Amino acid sequence: MPLLVVGSVAFDDVRTPHGEAREILGGAATYFSVAASWFAPVRVVAVVGEDFDDSHMQVFQDRGIDTTGLERAPGRTFRWHGEYTGDMNEARTLETQLNVFETFAPKIPPAYLASEYVFLGNIDPVLQLHVRQQLPQARLVALDSMNYWITGKLDDLKKALATVHALVINEGEAKMLSGHSNLRRAAAATRELGPQILVIKRGEYGATLFTPDAVFSAPGFPLETVRDPTGAGDTFAGGFMGHLTRTGDLSEANLRRAVIYGSVMASFAVEEFGLAGLLRLSAPQITDRFLEFKKLTHFDV
Amino acid sequence: MPLLVVGSVAFDDVRTPHGEAREILGGAATYFSVAASWFAPVRVVAVVGEDFDDSHMQVFQDRGIDTTGLERAPGRTFRWHGEYTGDMNEARTLETQLNVFETFAPKIPPAYLASEYVFLGNIDPVLQLHVRQQLPQARLVALDSMNYWITGKLDDLKKALATVHALVINEGEAKMLSGHSNLRRAAAATRELGPQILVIKRGEYGATLFTPDAVFSAPGFPLETVRDPTGAGDTFAGGFMGHLTRTGDLSEANLRRAVIYGSVMASFAVEEFGLAGLLRLSAPQITDRFLEFKKLTHFDV
Numbered sequence: 001m002p003l004l005v006v007g008s009v010a011f012d013d014v015r016t017p018h019g020e021a022r023e024i025l026g027g028a029a030t031y032f033s034v035a036a037s038w039f040a041p042v043r044v045v046a047v048v049g050e051d052f053d054d055s056h057m058q059v060f061q062d063r064g065i066d067t068t069g070l071e072r073a074p075g076r077t078f079r080w081h082g083e084y085t086g087d088m089n090e091a092r093t094l095e096t097q098l099n100v101f102e103t104f105a106p107k108i109p110p111a112y113l114a115s116e117y118v119f120l121g122n123i124d125p126v127l128q129l130h131v132r133q134q135l136p137q138a139r140l141v142a143l144d145s146m147n148y149w150i151t152g153k154l155d156d157l158k159k160a161l162a163t164v165h166a167l168v169i170n171e172g173e174a175k176m177l178s179g180h181s182n183l184r185r186a187a188a189a190t191r192e193l194g195p196q197i198l199v200i201k202r203g204e205y206g207a208t209l210f211t212p213d214a215v216f217s218a219p220g221f222p223l224e225t226v227r228d229p230t231g232a233g234d235t236f237a238g239g240f241m242g243h244l245t246r247t248g249d250l251s252e253a254n255l256r257r258a259v260i261y262g263s264v265m266a267s268f269a270v271e272e273f274g275l276a277g278l279l280r281l282s283a284p285q286i287t288d289r290f291l292e293f294k295k296l297t298h299f300d301v
Numbered sequence: 302m303p304l305l306v307v308g309s310v311a312f313d314d315v316r317t318p319h320g321e322a323r324e325i326l327g328g329a330a331t332y333f334s335v336a337a338s339w340f341a342p343v344r345v346v347a348v349v350g351e352d353f354d355d356s357h358m359q360v361f362q363d364r365g366i367d368t369t370g371l372e373r374a375p376g377r378t379f380r381w382h383g384e385y386t387g388d389m390n391e392a393r394t395l396e397t398q399l400n401v402f403e404t405f406a407p408k409i410p411p412a413y414l415a416s417e418y419v420f421l422g423n424i425d426p427v428l429q430l431h432v433r434q435q436l437p438q439a440r441l442v443a444l445d446s447m448n449y450w451i452t453g454k455l456d457d458l459k460k461a462l463a464t465v466h467a468l469v470i471n472e473g474e475a476k477m478l479s480g481h482s483n484l485r486r487a488a489a490a491t492r493e494l495g496p497q498i499l500v501i502k503r504g505e506y507g508a509t510l511f512t513p514d515a516v517f518s519a520p521g522f523p524l525e526t527v528r529d530p531t532g533a534g535d536t537f538a539g540g541f542m543g544h545l546t547r548t549g550d551l552s553e554a555n556l557r558r559a560v561i562y563g564s565v566m567a568s569f570a571v572e573e574f575g576l577a578g579l580l581r582l583s584a585p586q587i588t589d590r591f592l593e594f595k596k597l598t599h600f601d602v
Binding site for chain 2: 183294300
């Protein structure tokens with residue numbers, strides 16, 4: 001069963017204390033797709049410009065990602081320029097050029113309309129809702145959003161949230177969305193907006209899952225070297241949704257494993273600039289780090 | 302086997318978004334002692350002033366804490382006035398009056414000199430080392446410190462660190478002490494200073510244990526209401542050391558459980574102002590929350 005993602009493809013310029021990379025392939029849908037492709041077949045809906053060439057397309061195709069929904073539009077691809085300093089917990093955006101992304105209107109290819117697993121990446125909530133409404137058969141729809149939409153299009157975001165099963169969102173944004181600075185209260189208020197499954201991403205501190213039945217907290221993997229945090233959240237979502245798509249199991253126990261797989265993939269991503277950490281992987285490495293997470297968190301009662 | 306703690310006793314004025322408390326009993330040695338008293342007999346070495354009356358003494362005695370080492374000096378008890386705002390992750394100190402604490406020279410009663418489990422609370426590292434040298438039979442000596450000593454008495458702190466088995470310290474201070482902003486590198490560099498067991502406290506994000514054999518991360522307990530974070534770190538240390546003293550087991554597996562007991566105790570402390578959350582407890586509540594931590598972190602591989 002394939003996993004559909006709608007979101008952005010971008011070229012990023014990134015500077016961190018460990019170095020600099022220019023014009024590297026990025027964007028939420030890209031990180032998500034590449035991460036998820038280690039678990040399940042992925043279909044991507046996004047828009048790219050005329051500067052997106054065969055070598056970029058090859059990155060998706062080498063990972064077996066279905067690019068039927070990758071629309072090419074006149075103009076340049078979305079560009080983001082950011083830097084990380086100090087403990088690298090937050091990116092500073094130096095420049096954003098929306099380019100072809102500014103008028104992005106996701107077109108879902110007919111073959112994708114029966115998708116059962118869907119991730120609505122961080123785009124205008126009006127578009128998220130529009131995509132959601134075209135996918136009545138979806139068994140699990142997850143959504144991401146950000147401060148820009150929470151402050152600018154809250155009503156639309158709430159409409160979209162009311163139609164999805166899961167929300168995967170940063171801690172600061174969950175607090176902003178809910179108006180609660182306490183995590184547990186923020187989670188309860190957020191789940192009342194619709195999504196019964198809520199994953200709050202906490203950067204290097206890990207992620208916390210709230211379901212109707214329980215709370216589950218996973219730490220971040222303590223890495224010796226974090227070179228580039230760009231895309232970590234989308235990579236997390238890719239591992240999370242990828243594992244759920246692969247298994248088709250939405251039980252509480254499996255949602256917990258999905259959070260760990262999300263954390264595993266994010267940990268690989270941040271070890272290298274751009275997609276490098278996700279592209280050089282092997283399936284046994286993913287399993288090994290999953291088991292390392294078990295060792296990292298296990299205690300006997 | 303009793304557990305010896307050397308540190309501060311204070312009266313605190315605390316303001317948080319949930320209210321205000323004045324002249325409440327606090328201080329590192331107090332929080333530590335009360336938390337640890339749920340696990341093992343505790344001996345406290347500290348100094349108090351003439352304003353420390355029978356009702357304050359009663360708090361220690363009701364918990365069975367040995368106060369032979371609680372010295373009374375002319376003058377007023379150490380006072381701290383602080384407030385927490387927003388997400389309450391950091392205290393803002395409004396006023397500190399050292400009072401009798403300014404000239405504190407810990408005197409270890411003869412009966413305490415054979416103590417095997419020792420916690421050197423956050424005091425001048427020269428005093429920490431002096432106490433340490435009087436306790437040659439100690440099986441486990443843990444130490445806490447803070448930015449003030451790291452910047453002001455680094456050489457003395459390093460001398461003290463070279464003599465202890467364990468360091469229990471805040472994340473920001475571990476990074477400051479080691480000069481590394483990456484947690485894993487900070488931990489490795491810190492352990493090279495002496496303590497083979499390192500616990501890095503991360504506030505609401507939990508705690509991470511570094512030992513010669515492994516890394517263990519525990520999340521914070523997601524509480525619905527955090528009224529007053531004062532003393533959380535010392536309470537954590539009390540639960541951690543209390544469990545190790547009770548069991549006498551310094552294995553990796555038991556150190557992990559000790560981290561959870563520390564987290565359990567800290568979670569109770571912050572639910573109420575001052576010591577109230579630690580005083581109203583029962584042993585079954587502690588066990589219940591320990592098991593809740595298991596549910597919070599468990600996943601099947």
